[in-house]
Amino acid sequence: MKGGKVAAGIKSFFGSVGGVFKNFGTAVAKGDLFVKLSMLVMGAGYIRRKQIIKGILVTLLEAGVIAFTVLFAPQYVSKFGTLGTVVRESVFNMTTMKNEYNDYDNSFLILLMSLVSFVVWAAFLAFYIFNMISVYNLQKAAKEGKHINSFREDIQELLNKKFHITLLFLPVMGILLFTVVPLLVMILVAFTNYDQNHMPPGSLFTWTGLTNFINLFGGGGLTVTFGYAFVRVLAWTLVWAFFSTLTTYIGGILLSLLINNRKTKLPKMWRTLFIITIAVPQFVSLLLVKHFFADNGIFNSFCEAIGLTEALYNAGIISNMSIPFLTSPGWVHVMIILINIWVGVPYQMLIATGVLMNIPGEQLESARIDGATPRQIFRHITMPYMLFVTGPALVTDFVKNINNFNVIYLLTSTYVTTNQALANSQAKETDLLVTWLFTLTQDYYNYKMASAIGIVVFVICAVFTLVAFNRMIRGDREEMFR
Amino acid sequence: MRKFVALSLCLAVTASLAGCSPSSSSDSTGATGASGNADNTSAVDGGNTSGEIPTVNLTMWGAEEDQAVLQTMIDSFIENYKDVADITVQLGVESESTAKDTILTDIEAAADVFAFASDQLPDLVKAGALQSIDELDAAIQAYAGKSVADIESANVSSSVEAATYNDTLYAFPMSADNGFFLYYNSDVLSEEDVASWDNLLAAADAAGLKVGMTLASGWYNAGFFYGAGFTTGLNDDGTTSIDFNGEADYTGVEVVQAMLNISGNSAFLAVADGDMSNQFASGTLCAGISGTWDAEAAQQAFGEGYAATKLPTYTVAGDQVQQGSVAGFKLVGVNAYSENAGWAALLADWITNEENQALRFEQRQIGPSNINAAASDAVAANVAIAALAEQSAYGVVQLVGNNYWDPTATFGEIIAQGQLAVDDTAAIQEALDTMVTGVTAPVE
């Protein structure tokens, strides 16, 4: 059923795209002189229908894109196929005391700016097509003697029927420039040899096709242990994401129920106490906690003082006279999840409190009148409601935890693994994929492999999330609690 | 209609993109930049007599702790060259140990002159970030009155070796302090005690104290191998060569057995990388292996008994072998993308010359790499630097690639945790082989 739904979605998507092109064809074929002129000067059609301001604005936009295309794009897009060929060469000039160098290529800038150009052009193309359709619609409206919006009315419309465009425009622009373009760049990097030996601006990198993926899956990649490290890291990433999401979610709900219980004295004070832990920036609190649990840290001193260390040592659980909270596999995994509960539960409590307060009162009231026990109310009203409202957030939390950099990095950046196979691939037991990628890019400048791994991770997450998410927010459930 | 808002903003975006293209392209094409400045630099070629002098803006990065002393040097630099150029220098903070990461992110945005630890040199050269100093020989001769050869002969040869890559000098040696030696408490340990690991550990055990060393780092633990005649090196393709699993004066297995004997001693404390000063402060140590940066911590911990010396000998296959170490240096490099490479080199030379190395020692107790500056009585009287100098006879310039660090750190950690049995030579050999495989893996 899900598959059918997705297929239907894809079909309707292409159907509507096809429809757009059909309308565009009609507009070109049946448009009058000014509509046809709009193909060259985009505002012409509006000016003909007395939408002067709009016409001018549209034409200015067109001019802007043309200027962009002529002045900016060619220097990069023309080299997109090779990612540059001219290596930097410099000669010191004694007279000027400066280096003189050739007009060298920077592969990364070529890649980045070409993509920016492509995105601008794609957006403009879509705009162009819709513009033609809209100009033609104007022509039809004029012919049928319908009302043609004035500029003021257009703006009114953007605040009413088309308010979503006003709302979404800026956020979407931000996402395009700061998420989509960088993402596309990094996807393309996976098909190049951008690594320590090919780092712009000093040297060039170029396209290498699927080599990186073949290396990743066929062994012989970075090191022979790369595939092994990948599987290990992926497994821990999923385990971590599952447990960290589940524990903080449940912990948050329980804590919020505990605080909002009628038996609680001074609920506001308790809430504030827990919230204070959020107020301390994570890097401060986590680094502090790291020193707290260090092998020679204060908690170990404490355990030694009360004799716990000795007991564990005598029981053969630990091999040194300190408890390796953050330095030994197993211990560190449990500790990370526990510390994450400490970090995450107050956040979840905050959300849960907000949501619980919004449970429709009459539902609770009628349940109470019907004689339901608090436990029943929790199971049959509170929990389903929570799940419904926070279900999507649960999925995003899971994804956020897959990419949870701070907790892992701050707690274990000095962790040294004793697993040689992992070490040979610059990984360690506590690494999530994202921290591993961070090491690969920051310390080893291995952008191509990091990108290839990133894409693989991305595909895994995408499949999981889309399935889970479409279950959580199926359209029919969206209206359930209104 | 709906397009109005979309349109005006699109326009703004495209306009700003188009608007900034000329500036960004001129940034990356030096040719335009150089010709644009030709008018005000032409004065230089007329020599000092010409009335007009060029305006030069430089940026420099140095370590956090050195800012004050660097500012003094910069002021004297500006003063010294005020007749030939109107120089302004902006000083920024960048730790010598992380300079490479920041520089390689965007070389063009990095400072004209920067200080860095010598182990970063190969990566910086490969990325094209360092200006060849040999190429600037003429400029340095003309303005600083000395040649590159003079600079090379003024500094200890190992520091020049560390600043040289493929027979080209890429940086100015600034200090010879990035190595390690033994701090000890002379109230507890005698000079005979600190001569060998065996005595050291026995004496520490008797005193109920410990001897600390970082094993989980390829920087520290390589000392055992270097002492036994093993070597590391950097190949042309960026890979690292290493022979720890083979045979030098002794076999690799024998060295590891010696290390395991030390780490297995109850008086030995394996210290996490960078944690030595905490260990000194905690009062559990009577001796510890570290570098000059921990001098203060050691002094505070040992008080009157504060002393330092070369590393002890250790027992390999029944013989006493002097433990080796890594000879590390702080270097000052010139950004190859500097707008004013010549003046930048003069600044780099200035802050690393004899007087300023002496000044740096005076104010920050940093050991000079300059031979004359290091010969002063004050330097000889400094406990830590004297010990470092003593150890330098057994120091090795460690030029290795990036893949060296993780496998060797893990190997050290395995020894520190005692996961290998001393008599299980097969397992030791296998661990060595695995480590070597990781270190020598191709850089791709």
Add this chain to the structure above:
Amino acid sequence: MMKKKTIQTILHNLLLAVLALIWLVPIVWLLVTSFSAYTGVNATSFFPDEWSLNNYKNLLFSADTVAQFPNWFKNTFLIACASCIVSSAFVLMVAYAMSCMRFKMRKPIMNVAIILNLFPGFLSMIAVYFILKSFNLTNNHWGLVLVYSASSGLGYLIAKGFLDTVPVSLREAAYIDGASEARVFWKVVMPMSRPIIVYTVISSFLAPWMDFVFAKMILNSGISSMWTVAIGLYNMLDRSLINTYFSQFCAGGVLVSIPISILFVIMQKFYVEGITGGAVKG
């Protein structure tokens, strides 16, 4: 009967007290260490052996090159305010459009947003850096504001989940009264969404105080007076500095937490008001 209830109440509050204690231990450690006369990491005792105000004095009044706290604080505060305004607006705008409006591209946009959220941001860090550089916004606080807020629209899901619970009937009544969509957004939905606004504002205000990775990359001129609190404090734990600056680091952490705590406390008032106002129950 009465007695049993009292015991239950006591146990209940005791449980809360124990939990709160666990949660507060590191915070208390932060606080007491910030008053320690010893500048390194104290590993032997929880409370400092010797108390001192020096850490705060050094941090606030004698700014050296390492600790330029007043500057950092000002920078971060301004960046946080700017990016908080932008991101809260973005998040709420997107959430409203996705929750309360119905249009053709809604579902596809939502799916795309989920997919985009999956991509590890660190991978594209270098691309973001060069985009900012081409706008000449590196080493610039506005550049950081953009990094923190430009893509914030992607984080709309929680807000949307909340807005989904606002009864449709309220909006419908407003439409019948002739209100435009923009008016409904401002006058009907927003006033009822205080809890989620508070949540959004707080979380976006926090980001600049927490981030040390992007900030370090973008403010890379080495001029420490331009840094944010996060870079500055993180830098204090550098291997060569930690023994001189650890207690100042703690003092800095405390000082940072104060405005954020105040924000929380003030917001909590609105928060509870928004809930007890009973608007939603109608």
